[in-house]
Amino acid sequence: MLAFIGRRLISSIIVLIGATFIVYMLLSYSIDPLEDLRTSTSPNKEALIEARVRALNLDTPPAIRYLLWLRGASGCVVGVCDLGTSWITNQPVTAMLSTALPSTLQLVLASTVLAIGLGVVVGISSALRQYTGFDYGVTLMSFVLYSLPSFWVAVLLKTWGAIGFNDFLRDPTFSVPVIIGASLVSGAVWSALVAGDARRRTITFASAALATGAAMAYLSSSAWLLDPSLGPVVIGVLGAAIAYGVSVVTAGTRNRRALFSALTMVVLGVVLYVPLQYVFAGASTPLILGLAVLTVAAGLLVGWLFGGPDRALSMRAAAITGIGVGALLFVDRVMGAWQVYSNSSRINNRPIATIGSQTPGLKGDYWVSTLDTFTHLLLPTIALILISFAAYTRYSRSSLLEVMNQDYIRTARAKGLPERVVIVRHAFRNALIPLATVVPLDIAALFGGAIITERIFAWSGMGTMFLTALRASDANPVMGYFIVAGSLLVLANIVVDFVYAALDPRIRVNA
Incomplete structure (x- = not known):
């Protein structure tokens, strides 16, 4: 195992060095940092040019400049990272990345998780209903969404999803x-x-x-849209639906212990609804994460206490249901801040934002700031989901159809296994193997920033940093962008190998 990881890391470093060298040389010969000064009418034009040449080492051959840059970049391995300085903003590239990368992470994380989850679920449902009206509808929708230009989708969302909806809230x-x-x-x-x-x-x-x-x-x-909430009754009904769905998929309809353990988590969530309101009064991110961990632990404990011949199924169903009920409780509390947020002078009853990642000058508690983050994330997240969702739907559908025609699926059915077991335990796991190639690489690529989406929604992430630096002929931020995106891509290739081994026992990473 360690030898395999070592070989892959060494080969990845070699690939990354070669790629950064090619990109650096292309930048050196394709951009001109002196372009603005060459057309300047300043009386000290020559002095300014000479000063910039000295500052950027432009009188040094590009290959030597690359080695100097690589020496600073290699310090990132030991935590002393020097990727140069932007001559436009006079900021270290590491400082620019520390601001842009979390912004991009915030933007792409939710969209990627939702797109993968929805795409896989819809694609598998479409495959199981092959050649039905639902299958044809999903296929048509996938091709339409896949062919839509992202900038056009983003503009429509701003027009109808923000401006139109904000106008609708005047009389909902x-x-x-x-x-x-x-x-x-x-x-x-x-x-x-x-x-x-x-x-x-x-x-x-x-x-x-x-x-x-x-x-x-x-x-x-x-007028629920003006002051939305779920309440314990709606949470109980939705939680019961989640419990039933989770127990059916993970354990089957005959496993009553799994169903009862999942429903127990729903009852606990409804009973704790009022006490949690006092806990939520002093909410913070560590507190919410701590409550999430406690929820999973409580679900595992409930499933274990119900016992039975297969406690793992009950524990899994209870833990997943607990996460779902906890999410409903969290959403209900965020909804409680809607009226305060919407009536704020900074929002002025137009809550759905069209630009930026936060409202400048907005004051409020944890829930108001969380709601503000959500309203700014809503439109760009939907724009990214619509494009990615179509691809994941097609991948998962075709993969499951191929698996369902294999001999071992027919053998499993011939043995008399229930259809749920055949699909969930045999077909679904093997259908994920082709997706294991696509998903990690897509996630790594998204960390490079959704350039068009960020540009339209004025989101200051990796894509915006890259585009701004490229337009200004500023090589160091471009190389900083590339080193992050390239490192994530080579690491994603290593992750793919481990995912293969987890999904298919015949694969050994130390081979």
Whole structure:
């Protein structure tokens, strides 16, 4: 194992050195840091040019300059990192990266996790319903979303998702034609998802349409959007749905212990709803993370206490359900800050932001700042999800269809295994192997910044730093950007090998 890791690290360092050398040489011959001075009419033009040449070592051959840069960059291995200084801002590149990288991480983390999760779930559902109306609809939607230009999607989101919705909040009521149209669309979607015979489709269509219409009528009459909340009743209902879904997928419908352990976590969440409001009063990020860890520990304990021949299934179902219920409690508390946030003088009842990562001068507690972060993340996250979601849907669908036609799947069915076991334990795990190649590389690439999305939403991340430096012919920030993106990509390749070994026992990383 250690020998394998050592070989991969050495080869990755060699690749990274070669790549940085090529990029540095291309920058040296393609950009001109003296361009603005050459066209200057300043009387001391020559002196300014000479000073910049000395400051940037432009009278030194590019290969020598690269070696000087590499000497400083190699110090990053021992924690003494020197990637040069930006001559535009006179800031060390490491300081610029320390500001841009967390901003990009904040932007791409949620979008990547959601895109992968939704894409895999929808893709697998589409594969299991091959050649049905749902499958054709998902295929059409995936191709449409994949072909959409990201800048066009971002502009539409700003126009309708922010400006349009903020205008709608002045009088958040739905007209009767809108309610009817939305109910019919909801009914059609749910009937396609559930599938079955004509009678089952009709019942699903009617139930979904009536539920959607009733919900929209309630939202319109109660002005819920002006002061939203979930409350213990809604949390209990949604939590029960999560518990049932998790237990069915992870343990099956016959494992009552797993279902009861998951429902126990829902009951605990509802019972602790009021006491947690006092705990949330002094909330902070460490406190929320600590509560999350306690929730997982409580779920594992509940599943273990229920016992049974396979305690691991009960523990898993309870822990996952606890995370879901905890997320609902967190969202409910964030919703509680909506009215205070929206009525703030800085927001002026237009809560959905279109630019930046935070509202300047906004004052408030942890929940107000969390809600402000969410409203700024909403639109760029949706823009990134829509593009990535389509690709992951197609990957997961094609991968599962290929696996379902394998001999070992037919053998598992011939042995009499339940279909849930065949899909979850045999097909799904092997269907993830092709995704293991794509996902780590996509995540690493996203840390380089979503340049177009960041530009449209004025997000000061890695992409914006790269674009600004390239336009200003500032080589050091560009190299800083590349060293981060390149390092993450070579590390992602190493991670892929370990993911392969985890998914397929036949693969050995020390081979």
